[in-house]
Amino acid sequence: MATVGLTDVRKTFGRTEVIHGIDLEIADGEFIVIVGPSGCGKSTLLRMVAGLETVSAGEVRIGERRVNEVEPMDRDIAMVFQNYALYPHMSVFDNMAYGLRIAGRPKAEIAERVRAAARMLQLEEYLDRRPRQLSGGQRQRVAMGRAIVRKPAVFLFDEPLSNLDAKLRVQMRLEIKALQRELGVTALYVTHDQVEAMTLADRMVVMNEGRAEQVGAPLEVYARPATMFVAGFIGSPPMNFLAPADLNGAAAPALLAALPPGTAAIGIRPEHLELVPADRAVLSGSARYTEALGAETLIHLARPEGQTLTMRIAGSPEGIAPDAPLHLAAAPATIRAFDREGRAIVPT
Amino acid sequence: MEKRVTFRGWLLPVLLLAPQVAVTLVFFFWPAGQAVWQSLFIPDPFGLSAQFVGLGNFEFLLKDPYYRASFVTTAIFSSLVTLISMVPALWLAVLADRLIKGSGTYRSLLIWPYAVAPAVAGVLWLFMFNTRVGVIAWYLGLLGYDWNHVLNGTEAMGLVVVASSWGRISYNFLFFLAGLQAIPRSVIEAAAIDGARFWKRFWTIVFPLLSPTTFFLLVVNVVYAFFETFGVIHTITGGGPQQATTTLVYKVFADGFVGQDLGSSAAQSVILLVVVGILTVIQFRWIERRVHY
Ligand SMILES: Nc1ncnc2c1ncn2[C@@H]1O[C@H](COP(=O)(O)OP(=O)(O)OP(=O)(O)O)[C@@H](O)[C@H]1O
Numbered sequence: 269m270a271t272v273g274l275t276d277v278r279k280t281f282g283r284t285e286v287i288h289g290i291d292l293e294i295a296d297g298e299f300i301v302i303v304g305p306s307g308c309g310k311s312t313l314l315r316m317v318a319g320l321e322t323v324s325a326g327e328v329r330i331g332e333r334r335v336n337e338v339e340p341m342d343r344d345i346a347m348v349f350q351n352y353a354l355y356p357h358m359s360v361f362d363n364m365a366y367g368l369r370i371a372g373r374p375k376a377e378i379a380e381r382v383r384a385a386a387r388m389l390q391l392e393e394y395l396d397r398r399p400r401q402l403s404g405g406q407r408q409r410v411a412m413g414r415a416i417v418r419k420p421a422v423f424l425f426d427e428p429l430s431n432l433d434a435k436l437r438v439q440m441r442l443e444i445k446a447l448q449r450e451l452g453v454t455a456l457y458v459t460h461d462q463v464e465a466m467t468l469a470d471r472m473v474v475m476n477e478g479r480a481e482q483v484g485a486p487l488e489v490y491a492r493p494a495t496m497f498v499a500g501f502i503g504s505p506p507m508n509f510l511a512p513a514d515l516n517g518a519a520a521p522a523l524l525a526a527l528p529p530g531t532a533a534i535g536i537r538p539e540h541l542e543l544v545p546a547d548r549a550v551l552s553g554s555a556r557y558t559e560a561l562g563a564e565t566l567i568h569l570a571r572p573e574g575q576t577l578t579m580r581i582a583g584s585p586e587g588i589a590p591d592a593p594l595h596l597a598a599a600p601a602t603i604r605a606f607d608r609e610g611r612a613i614v615p616t
Numbered sequence: 617m618e619k620r621v622t623f624r625g626w627l628l629p630v631l632l633l634a635p636q637v638a639v640t641l642v643f644f645f646w647p648a649g650q651a652v653w654q655s656l657f658i659p660d661p662f663g664l665s666a667q668f669v670g671l672g673n674f675e676f677l678l679k680d681p682y683y684r685a686s687f688v689t690t691a692i693f694s695s696l697v698t699l700i701s702m703v704p705a706l707w708l709a710v711l712a713d714r715l716i717k718g719s720g721t722y723r724s725l726l727i728w729p730y731a732v733a734p735a736v737a738g739v740l741w742l743f744m745f746n747t748r749v750g751v752i753a754w755y756l757g758l759l760g761y762d763w764n765h766v767l768n769g770t771e772a773m774g775l776v777v778v779a780s781s782w783g784r785i786s787y788n789f790l791f792f793l794a795g796l797q798a799i800p801r802s803v804i805e806a807a808a809i810d811g812a813r814f815w816k817r818f819w820t821i822v823f824p825l826l827s828p829t830t831f832f833l834l835v836v837n838v839v840y841a842f843f844e845t846f847g848v849i850h851t852i853t854g855g856g857p858q859q860a861t862t863t864l865v866y867k868v869f870a871d872g873f874v875g876q877d878l879g880s881s882a883a884q885s886v887i888l889l890v891v892v893g894i895l896t897v898i899q900f901r902w903i904e905r906r907v908h909y
Pocket residue numbers: 281286304305306307308309310311312313460
């Protein structure tokens with residue numbers, strides 16, 4: 269159990285800088301998810317915390333101790349890899365016991381701790397098997413088990429669920445969260461799946477091209493994205509972006525007047541669009557196709573100006589005719605304004 | 617899923633197998649059969665007639681102290697060659713595997729010795745250790761050591777072992793390096809995070825995962841030490857002094873072609889065949905079981 273601190277951490281490979289200075293303070297027992305598109309530097313950042321990559325500049329601290337020059341084994345961390353990285357020539361028991369044996373723990377204690385972890389992960393029947401005799405989900409559990417038996421101060425996860433099928437992913441997601449709560453260990457979790465990020469994180473770090481665009485609680489990030497990138501990346505379907513000039517409904521002038529000065533783009537979440545009579549509309553469009561998902565319905569609209577919009581409404585409403593003109597509005601408080609650089613303008 | 621290809625008729629599979637079978641028949645079974653046949657006879661000095669002696673050649677051989685000594689020589693020679701050609705190769709491969717920059721150059725340099733023909737390698741080593749003009753022999757002389765592999769059996773053995781192993785290090789290095797690079801990085805990283813330092817990782821993770829490569833090289837190198845070192849021994853020591861470097865294979869040549877004792881030579885070939893057969897069985901049965909694939 270420990271805090272983790274990053275101060276202006278940078279990474280260069282040869283001459284190219286891939287991490288451009290990240291600052292982050294992680295509280296003891298906090299679950300931090302690093303999320304971002306492929307190639308944005310998530311794994312690199314995590315591997316610097318693990319000690320598997322050198323830190324080019326800045327400082328990494330684990331529990332108040334600067335660890336830039338500390339070997340991975342001396343950082344009191346455990347890591348779960350995307351491909352699990354199990355030792356293929358060892359049984360499940362030996363895989364989990366490996367770290368404890370190296371630490372020179374007594375035999376009885378090792379057996380005790382491995383069995384406890386195996387019980388927690390429902391792996392008891394498989395302790396004698398080799399990794400190749402296990403299913404993907406079971407291998408994932410062994411990797412988890414190997415991490416928890418050592419009782420590290422920090423857990424590091426690099427996309428641990430991305431090799432599992434959708435159903436198993438949801439199940440394991442819940443288990444990881446429960447396990448982390450129970451053990452109270454600080455966790456750093458890398459994923460490119462925003463649903464995983466939203467559900468697991470106490471706070472999430474949204475990364476883009478080597479920068480942390482926003483750090484915050486999931487709902488906070490969702491409701492008040494700091495940049496257009498974050499607004500587009502978090503939330504599915506993504507936020508609708510429009511230029512102020514695109515608002516041309518009957519009620520548009522009043523809304524435009526309320527936008528902060530310097531607004532270059534506005535963003536509206538699909539669920540914040542609602543159908544209204546023409547005289548209260550700020551936008552209009554025609555339904556191109558609808559996706560009824562049971563609990564909710566997604567309506568994809570085409571606007572005369574050419575953009576498409578996505579709207580999400582509860583239930584499965586009847587009577588939305590294809591290509592019929594629809595009039596839309598959104599509550600002013602739900603509309604996000606962005607400046608020319610794509611940064612959110614915070615209403616004062 | 618079955619990866620096997622199945623054929624409808626019998627003609628195509630037979631045609632596909634034929635070259636391999638033909639080569640094996642002509643170059644292995646036929647000479648082997650000849651050897652077994654000849655080992656039962658003693659030909660007269662002019663090769664005009666042969667006298668049937670049954671197992672007499674074998675009986676004579678097994679009582680011959682020189683032949684028995686040759687067994688010991690072969691065992692020592694083969695073990696040393698295998699060891700000296702594999703251990704440094706593994707060590708170099710581990711170093712090269714850790715090296716990221718310049719590994720290409722390093723690798724090419726290490727591969728060069730393999731391109732040197734065994735007999736040429738033998739001559740090179742012979743020059744260096746020549747008792748009168750050899751560079752190394754001269755330096756050893758300066759240090760007060762009187763090198764003379766022409767008279768000293770142990771020194772002769774040392775020299776043929778080194779000369780035979782030297783070029784093989786390159787070959788083994790290539791395989792070890794490929795084997796090392798096939799081990800997933802993340803497995804090694806996981807072990808590092810689990811607390812294992814370099815040597816611990818090497819013995820508990822890397823070496824076991826490398827065992828298929830090691831086993832393959834063990835088989836190949838033992839076969840090499842038995843059969844392909846003839847050129848080196850022939851150029852450096854000619855089997856001497858006092859047969860100190862006469863391996864079983866060298867003795868087949870020396871007795872058969874130099875001594876013209878074809879019956880004994882044939883009997884030795886048969887014994888050699890049996891020895892190699894037993895070795896192969898031992899290797900596959902016993903060691904392979906400990907190999908993790
Ligand atoms: N060893 C390396 N040498 C050079 N460049 C590297 C190296 N490792 C990573 N990079 C580069 O650094 C950037 C970030 O890579 P990283 O693996 O951290 O991405 P990621 O966010 O984890 O992506 P993904 O979601 O695909 O795993 C990429 O542009 C990648 O090409």
